[in-house]
Amino acid sequence: MRGDDLVRDRAAHFVARMDADDWAAADEAALQTWLAEDPLREGLLLQIQAQWLALSPPASNVAQSDTEPPAVYEPSKIARRGILVSIAATAAAIVAGVRLNGGPSEYTTRVGEIRRLPLPDGSVVTINSGSNVTVAMAERTRAIELAEGEAWFEVAKDARRPFVVAAGDVRVRAVGTAFSVRRRESGVEVQVTEGVVETWSDYDHTLRVRLSAGDRVTLTARAVVDYETGASTAVDRSLAWRSGMIDLNGRSLADAAAEFNRYNARQIIIADPEIAREELSGLFNINDPEGFARTVEASLGVKVDSSASGLIRIE
Amino acid sequence: MSLSYRDETNARIQEGTTPGEAATQLAQRRRTATWVAREIVPHEARIRRWLARSRLPSEDIDEVMQEAYFRLAKLPSVDHIDQPLAYMFAAARNILIRRLKRERVVAFSALSEIENWHDAAAPTPEEQAATRMSYERVMAIIAALPERCRRVVELRKIEGWSQKEIAAHLGMTEKAVEKQVWTGVRAIREAWGAVEAQGEAVMSRDRSEGVSR
Numbered sequence: 001m002r003g004d005d006l007v008r009d010r011a012a013h014f015v016a017r018m019d020a021d022d023w024a025a026a027d028e029a030a031l032q033t034w035l036a037e038d039p040l041r042e043g044l045l046l047q048i049q050a051q052w053l054a055l056s057p058p059a060s061n062v063a064q065s066d067t068e069p070p071a072v073y074e075p076s077k078i079a080r081r082g083i084l085v086s087i088a089a090t091a092a093a094i095v096a097g098v099r100l101n102g103g104p105s106e107y108t109t110r111v112g113e114i115r116r117l118p119l120p121d122g123s124v125v126t127i128n129s130g131s132n133v134t135v136a137m138a139e140r141t142r143a144i145e146l147a148e149g150e151a152w153f154e155v156a157k158d159a160r161r162p163f164v165v166a167a168g169d170v171r172v173r174a175v176g177t178a179f180s181v182r183r184r185e186s187g188v189e190v191q192v193t194e195g196v197v198e199t200w201s202d203y204d205h206t207l208r209v210r211l212s213a214g215d216r217v218t219l220t221a222r223a224v225v226d227y228e229t230g231a232s233t234a235v236d237r238s239l240a241w242r243s244g245m246i247d248l249n250g251r252s253l254a255d256a257a258a259e260f261n262r263y264n265a266r267q268i269i270i271a272d273p274e275i276a277r278e279e280l281s282g283l284f285n286i287n288d289p290e291g292f293a294r295t296v297e298a299s300l301g302v303k304v305d306s307s308a309s310g311l312i313r314i315e
Numbered sequence: 316m317s318l319s320y321r322d323e324t325n326a327r328i329q330e331g332t333t334p335g336e337a338a339t340q341l342a343q344r345r346r347t348a349t350w351v352a353r354e355i356v357p358h359e360a361r362i363r364r365w366l367a368r369s370r371l372p373s374e375d376i377d378e379v380m381q382e383a384y385f386r387l388a389k390l391p392s393v394d395h396i397d398q399p400l401a402y403m404f405a406a407a408r409n410i411l412i413r414r415l416k417r418e419r420v421v422a423f424s425a426l427s428e429i430e431n432w433h434d435a436a437a438p439t440p441e442e443q444a445a446t447r448m449s450y451e452r453v454m455a456i457i458a459a460l461p462e463r464c465r466r467v468v469e470l471r472k473i474e475g476w477s478q479k480e481i482a483a484h485l486g487m488t489e490k491a492v493e494k495q496v497w498t499g500v501r502a503i504r505e506a507w508g509a510v511e512a513q514g515e516a517v518m519s520r521d522r523s524e525g526v527s528r
Binding site for chain 1: 333338351355356357381471479489
């Protein structure tokens, strides 16, 4: 049932996102990717969206978008902007793409897009496909929010300004080090490639793990789900996306397909659950699902149908 | 083993979802959801109760409903559906029958109940009262939300402001407003679940009185 809760939360998240006025191509791509994992999700999404829309009291749900908010809103907006401008002056000069109001900068990558983002403090964030990262640099803190997806952080040393990544209720803190954070269905996965990081749950402060290079952990707000130490090779493999590759080492075909589907609009579907359990190894180009399918066809002796433009069927 | 179609594939990915397409998809989804909100959501509890006669566990009923909604989501338009509720009942029924057949353990009573779905589609006045989300109920749900979330949901759903306007008014980031809306969406989903449970009681009373024709 826990998994269902996560799926419902995610659906509700998309409904809230659609309720805002800035639905972008990246949002649509992220939603499509999520929906592709299970057809029932599309039904759930419609249900939750309709439940939210059904809430409007009868009298006020007509022509509401034309209603101007009352005048109070103008002065408060101006006052706020005044304060922010002074902060913005220092930050905007350094960060490319920062918004004029000086607030945190948000970066979204589309499906298939991997982006390297240098930060003003000298740190570099490499953002994986279909992810959303918000960066807020202040005098005493470096706060990053990973709302979705995965990113790898190479953190510049600055002991006075802790570098903290928030992913839901999970926090990851580093002084000068390199690590990745990924939001998965099962929890937040943290992998360390260099130095030491500390990760904890903001919900339960007793839940705290210290990790060194080659360690990886998956944790949720309430529990450590998975922990592995001395796994440098495995960590490097799972971060192969940084150089545009997918490195499979004895992963099941189902896992491999899910991995390709993260990066490509053209989705791989495995029709036979028996085949989905087959294991494979190899290094593949991240945006070549067809090449991957051909390799699978040759090595496992299965049939691949790539006649449709939107998907590749392995049967 | 690595192949180098990289640039071509990249070009194709870029075309994957254009801003225009995203807007079209969004508008389409909103249209269907608005229709479902009006025609189906207030009656969902009835469909669920009717499904429950087949003695399906409630998680399975969730799945049947989701699959029925999935079918609606896949329709390019819902304009041609004259009797939305009957349509939904029929969809749920087909999905249920397929499911029961697959499980091969079809209780005799389950199947005969399924054939009675036309009765179930016509609500009694009590049922209507129990399943309709009244104005008072809406206000009660909103009032029970945590403070910050309640402010945002009130402005969004009662005043009809956009998330952007709310953000400016309350001095929050748009992302933070969206987060509160997210909490609101989840609370409202739970509230609808409670409406279903409430309707359940009314229904079992009904059945003991009249359905045994």
